[in-house]
Amino acid sequence: MLIEIKNLQARVAEKQILNGIDLAVNQGEVHAIMGPNGSGKSTLAGVLAGRDAYEVTGGSVLYQGKDLLDMDPEERAGEGLFLAFQYPVEIPGVSNMYFLRTALNAQRKHRGEEELDAIDFLGLVKEKATLLGLNQTLLERPVNEGFSGGEKKRNEIFQMAVLEPKLCILDETDSGLDIDALRAVANGINVMRSPERGMVVVTHYQRLLSYVVPDFVHVMANGRIVRSGGKELALELEQQGYGWLEEEPAAARS
């Protein structure tokens, strides 16, 4: 098992957001997490990546047999966990290339591997950029600065491709994209699908899941997973919306 989340509870400031999440992801699986705004989807993604605005108040997360919650964000990354941000941060003054090389080498160092020199790194980056059809001029520009929304999301997928994580968490990577950008992002995710890699795709809408077909779909509401199923659940949600969640007691159909 890649990651096993048990009864995870978390709050931000004084507000309790996660009220006991249970989720297990194996290698090779793609899990979609859906749910209305405010259901706790992004909080779950942030807690897993180690964002310190969130305070874990209960439960456990075992990642490749280790206590994930005990690790700093950089350790989690070094262990192969990757979060594609809903709102990628702009970093003026640091080029995408320098940033990625520093990140990759920090991860390699964490794993006891040799650092990549500039030439090998350039080769890797070009290969991945070609694979994803990324505009190479983005590489020399400062990280996300002045990027369009679509470029920022594609840059997240590009980073994922270069860093080759074991567990990818994509936090609303599809939001705000036009259809071309959505297809490009979906293509990137599909290229990264492999029997060794697990993925958790957090999304509000079904449309990404037309391109990235999940193995499992979970519905979150009020900080809990209230329903789980196969890919057909996403279509059902698309037709029904999320209104039914308010009419039923939470967890009744989980």
Next chain:
Amino acid sequence: MPATITAREMEETYVAAFAAKAAQLPGDAAWRGLRSTAIARFAELGFPTTHDEDWKYTNLAPFLKAPYERVVPAHDGKAAELLRDAKLADLGCPRLVFVNGRFAPQLSATGGLAAGVTWKSLREAAADGSARGLATRARFERNALAALNTAAFEDGAFVRVARGAVPGQPVHIVHVAAGAVRSVAYPRTLVVAGRDSQLEVVESYIGPDGAAYFTNAVTEVVAEDGAVLDHYKIQTEGSQALHYGLLAVEQGASSNVTSHNIALGAALARNEIAAVLNGEGAECLLNGLYLTTGRQHVDNHTTLEHAKPHTTSHELYKGILDGHSQAVFHGRILVRPEAQKTDAIQRNKNLLLSEGAVINTKPQLEIYADDVKCTHGATVGQVDQDAVFYLRSRGIPLAEARSLLVYAFTAELIDRIKIEPVRERLAASLFARLAGGQGK
């Protein structure tokens, strides 16, 4: 010297030191007249105190308790050593070295000046009367320190680039403080860029750590019509130094002057820039970067005077403050009634790395024309926590993430430096300093 010496008595020691030396200072009758006017003005004004509005946040008093005295090093050994150790002392271009304000020919490399560029020491220029423009731009009527420099300077550099000349390599002037504790030097520079010429001038200030010395420097720059002039000031004085520097700029029509002002050293440093855009279409860019730590104090005072129509000034000053250091930014923009269509932008951005660091930032806009565009803005902040988390989430450890972001804050200004060895070495030096200097 008794401990209870008053400020007035202190000022008199400088007047007396001038009087004792006056006969040996270079200059013809005109310069002698200038010097005596200047010392009289200094005696009237006295050293600035925090009661002066323009010095409210910068207190010289602790530095002026005992006098600084003029010292002539017996040999070049100490200066040569300082030059060897300085990262930016050899840029591979012609170099004029001044030790305690006097030209040091053995340490200089004046060969290879490009066609169109001429230079003289002010001592020589005094003898042949060629540096006529001296002291006409650096006004000292209301500036005691500039007055003292004007009275007391012993030598200096006079650099001229001929009309239409584009030398293609910079001229580097290095001011070395190699005197003992409590020594003072009065570096003086005059740069004249002829019509439609183009020139880069780098002025570096270096000195020993641990010695309490005083550098009181004045540089005048004249950009005639159509001239393009880049002035770099790289101040890496010793840790106990008191540094004062005035850069006075006068610009003709369609001239373009860029100042890069990098302040890294000294215990207390005050930079003043007074630029007069005195011709239609003149453009002036002021770039400033200051890094302070420990108990350092850096004060940048800039005045941009738009005197003619269609003049442009863009100013960006950035500071990184650590420890219990303090910085002051005072940016004055003066738009004369005639200067319609002025375009002036002023920005000051500060990054505070510690709780104890203090920044005082003050824009001062005086606009007497009605069709102008003037904007200003100041920011004070800490390292962006969202950016820190973003870097960490990609595997970059906390300390490295923070230093990368602090360094990145300087990149906007470093990238504007056009002289490659200056840019690269400064970048390397800043990276080393910022990567190792977290939270101190």
